[in-house]
Amino acid sequence: MTRTDMPPAWDQRSLLTTFLDYARATAVAKCAGLAPEDAGRAPLPGSPLMTLGGLISHLRWVEYYWFEVVFLGAESRVPWTEEDPDREMRIGAERPLTELLAEYEEQSARYRDLVAAADLSAPARRTVRDGVRVTLGWVLMHLIEETSRHNGHVDVLRELADGTTGD
Secondary structure (H helix, E strand, C coil): CCCCCCCCCCCHHHHHHHHHHHHHHHHHHHHCCCCHHHCCCCCCCCCCCCCHHHHHHHHHHHHHHHHHHHHCCCCCCCCCCCCCCCHHHHHHHHCCHHHHHHHHHHHHHHHHHHHHHCCCCCECCCCCHHHCCCEHHHHHHHHHHHHHHHHHHHHHHHHHHHCCCCC
């Protein structure tokens, strides 16, 4: 995945897809070269589920939920439940980071194709809060916000793991 925030054109689709890809690539880049044992470490005492592996797993499953379940209307296979609402974070802390990153990048490629073939104003098949049907454009904007917010967490966890900083 190329990491750039400069779109190839200035239309709404190019802007949204470029910034989502940039946020995705940033999360992946922050994990490059991380020692395997650091991926499941939770260094923040008040956040025992906050691990690099958990965050990558979370990002993967959040995209799955919004694209597959909400937008396309597919049956949900999300790992979280009412009894364990953070299960994707637990799973991510236990799995090899290389596998999580590969799944995330593979899934991102599928969703790029989905977005390229759909109208940004197309409504989701499922409703969200208050019965609203969000559009594909809204889903993209929401995922930019979600991924970018968690990139701040990824950045801090990486620095705590081995001192690596940078953009």
